Amino acid sequence: MNARFLFVAGLLLASTACATKIRTITANVGTSKGVYIGYWEGTCMFGCDLGDGKAMFCKVNDDNSLACSEQTEISALLARKQK
Numbered sequence: 001m002n003a004r005f006l007f008v009a010g011l012l013l014a015s016t017a018c019a020t021k022i023r024t025i026t027a028n029v030g031t032s033k034g035v036y037i038g039y040w041e042g043t044c045m046f047g048c049d050l051g052d053g054k055a056m057f058c059k060v061n062d063d064n065s066l067a068c069s070e071q072t073e074i075s076a077l078l079a080r081k082q083k
Contacts, residue, residue: 052075
């Protein structure tokens, strides 16, 4: 009984502690001011959860650094609705 409990507890701990957040670009649209990037973000280990769609806007500064900001209104439209 104890061995079975420890095995299940260890398995649950391993499945949550080693998960990795993954981002995958799904679309991008360039404008004269910068680029809108659409991406999927979820957590993966042995498989991936459903995740959510998100969006950010990026532009290149004069010193060639990249400035990106989350587009919360667009991301809210892309997110799965919680029940």
